[in-house]
Amino acid sequence: xxxxxxxxxxxxxxxxxxxxxxxxxxxxxxxxxxxxxxxxxxxxxxxxxxxxxxxxxxxxxxxxxxxxxxxxxxxxxxxxxxxxxxxxxxxxxxxxxxxxxxxxxxxxxxxxxxxxxxxxxxxxxxxxxxxxxxxxxxxxxxxxxxxxxxxxxxxxxxxxxxxxxxxxxxxxxxxxxxxxxxxxxxxxxxxxxxxxxxxxxxxxxxxxxxxxxxxxxxxxxxxxxxxxxxxxxxxxxxxxxxxxxxxxxxxxxxxxxxxxxxxxxxxxxxxxxxxxxxxxxxxxxxxxxxxxxxxxxxxxxxxxxxxxxxxxxxxxxxxxxxxxxxxxxxxxxxxxxxxxxxxxxxxxxxxxxxxxxxxxxxxxxxxxxxxxxxxxxxxxxxxxxxxxxxxxxxxxxxxxxxxxx
Numbered sequence: 445x446x447x448x449x450x451x452x453x454x455x456x457x458x459x460x461x462x463x464x465x466x467x468x469x470x471x472x473x474x475x476x477x478x479x480x481x482x483x484x485x486x487x488x489x490x491x492x493x494x495x496x497x498x499x500x501x502x503x504x505x506x507x508x509x510x511x512x513x514x515x516x517x518x519x520x521x522x523x524x525x526x527x528x529x530x531x532x533x534x535x536x537x538x539x540x541x542x543x544x545x546x547x548x549x550x551x552x553x554x555x556x557x558x559x560x561x562x563x564x565x566x567x568x569x570x571x572x573x574x575x576x577x578x579x580x581x582x583x584x585x586x587x588x589x590x591x592x593x594x595x596x597x598x599x600x601x602x603x604x605x606x607x608x609x610x611x612x613x614x615x616x617x618x619x620x621x622x623x624x625x626x627x628x629x630x631x632x633x634x635x636x637x638x639x640x641x642x643x644x645x646x647x648x649x650x651x652x653x654x655x656x657x658x659x660x661x662x663x664x665x666x667x668x669x670x671x672x673x674x675x676x677x678x679x680x681x682x683x684x685x686x687x688x689x690x691x692x693x694x695x696x697x698x699x700x701x702x703x704x705x706x707x708x709x710x711x712x713x714x715x716x717x718x719x720x721x722x723x724x725x726x727x728x729x730x731x732x733x734x735x736x737x738x739x740x741x742x743x744x745x746x747x748x749x750x751x752x753x754x755x756x757x758x759x760x761x762x763x764x765x766x767x768x769x770x771x772x773x774x775x776x777x778x779x780x781x782x783x784x785x786x787x788x789x790x791x792x793x794x795x796x797x798x799x800x801x802x803x804x805x806x807x808x809x810x811x812x813x814x815x816x817x818x819x820x821x822x823x824x825x826x827x828x829x830x831x832x833x834x835x836x837x838x839x840x841x842x843x844x845x846x847x848x849x
Contacts, residue, residue: 448478450744451578451588453566453601455481456489457730458717459594460549461503461737462744463558468506470745474558478586480578482565482595485550489542490695491730492618492649492660494633497535498767498808499731502738510548514538515650515657517631520803524637524789529796530628533803537731539633539651539660545730566595569604571712590753592740593715594733597700602719605710612701612724612778614644617674618662619692620653624685627659635726636681640785643669645726646681661685664727668701669782699727701778702771704838709758716740720762723771725778728806735767770805776838780831795822 450466450473452459459479467474481487494517503510516538521530554560568579569591576591593601602609628634630650637645644664651660663677674696679689701724708720716736722729743761747753762768781788792798797818804811823831 445585445587446478447587449473449476449589449748450478450592451576451586451590452477452479452592452594453569453578454594454596454599454717454719455479455483455485455550455560455562456546456594456596456717456733457549458719458733458736459592460546460553460560461734462592462594462716462740463553463560463737464503464508464549464556465506465738465741466744467553467556467558469741470748473745473748474556477558478588479553479558479560480564480566480580480586481550481560481562484562486543486547489546490616490618490697491542492647492662493539493541493545493651494537494649494728494730495540495545496537496728496731496806496808498806499734500535500538501808502731502734508549508552510540510545510552512540512544512548513652513655514540515630515652517633517650519629519632520799520806521628521632521634522637522792522799523634525793526638527793528628528634529793529799530632531796531800531803533800533807533809535809536803536807537633539649541651541653566600569593569601569713571605571710573711576712589712590744590747591713592744593713593719594717594737596718597698599715599719601713602715605713607707607710607715610700610703610706610721611668612703612721613667614699614701614724614727615665615667615672615674615696616662616699616727617678617694617696618660619678619682619689619694620651620658620660621682621685621687621692623657623659624687626685630657637789639680642677643672643782646677661687666701666724666778668724699724699729702775704759704763704772704775707759708762709755711755712753714740714743714755714758721771723774725774725781731806731808732767732771735765736762739765739767772838776831776835779838780834791822795819797822
């Protein structure tokens with residue numbers, strides 16, 4: 445029976461980022477850290493692969509560069525009400541294949557001396573006052589002083605610790621297709637909100653499949669707002685581009701949104717990445733996973749210095765961080781958008797400053813004062829009291845899932 449200070453369950457971007465940032469911040473603690481990954485790299489992970497530039501910046505701060513095939517993107521477009529609004533932003537981001545990105549990130553961790561065990565599925569996690577008992581699928585027992593749940597939507601850590609599953613869920617389906625004449629330039633991520641009966645959006649992201657230029661297309665449906673048939677939604681989305689769904693391999697997956705009402709820690713345990721929740725409004729998660737890792741490393745190092753492993757302040761740590769404030773803002777946006785969709789979309793079309801703010805945040809750039817002022821000027825005075833109340837309720841964890849008017 446091996447004993448570690450920290451055991452991280454999940455070897456995706458959130459788990460490996462936690463280990464890498466811990467290595468940069470507290471090398472001695474990183475030496476006593478174990479990452480458990482249930483699959484063997486390279487393993488497929490269904491995901492559109494869009495990574496905001498802030499992820500690259502966060503990794504660069506600890507000297508990490510992930511060198512994998514990627515499509516650089518410099519702009520984001522929103523399509524709604526028959527209009528396509530497009531804004532550019534320096535260092536906006538890139539599109540990668542997760543099978544390549546996750547493997548490269550894990551290789552970087554092992555090269556730095558971090559212990560990453562592949563093929564190590566976790567069956568049970570039991571936290572006590574003295575530590576955490578982790579049982580693997582083959583019966584092996586690993587002991588830890590702290591466990592980090594980085595194991596995604598259906599993670600065993602959250603489930604075994606009795607943490608609620610959360611209300612904010614999305615269902616996603618995607619496929620890789622050829623490029624068509626109506627596609628935008630390959631430096632642009634397109635979010636298509638044209639169909640108001642869809643509780644979510646369609647997307648077109650430029651990608652590379654075995655070195656060949658392709659387009660990743662998909663549909664993101666927020667299940668919290670009601671049932672929907674994502675496959676038929678994708679069929680219609682592809683059909684509008686002259687494509688047949690039967691011609692492609694479909695990749696469905698689920699996502700969990702961050703909710704200020706959900707607990708994301710227990711004594712001797714904290715959750716990161718999609719286990720804790722990502723942006724429910726857009727489904728963005730890779731850069732947020734890396735941000736979670738950076739913040740978790742600081743919190744873990746502090747816990748081992750103080751000897752306090754309650755992690756009662758973990759959610760507050762998240763909400764007061766830069767990426768946590770972004771998560772909160774997008775949660776408010778989700779709750780504001782759908783009940784007032786026609787008006788909200790008109791404001792977005794009339795004033796691209798809001799989309800520019802999203803682009804700046806996605807890129808990890810400073811939110812420029814001029815853009816903030818333009819966005820504020822586009823907000824009607826009659827909406828201010830309602831928005832203030834919405835922010836207060838969301839902060840208190842009382843915001844209900846929206847219902848479209």
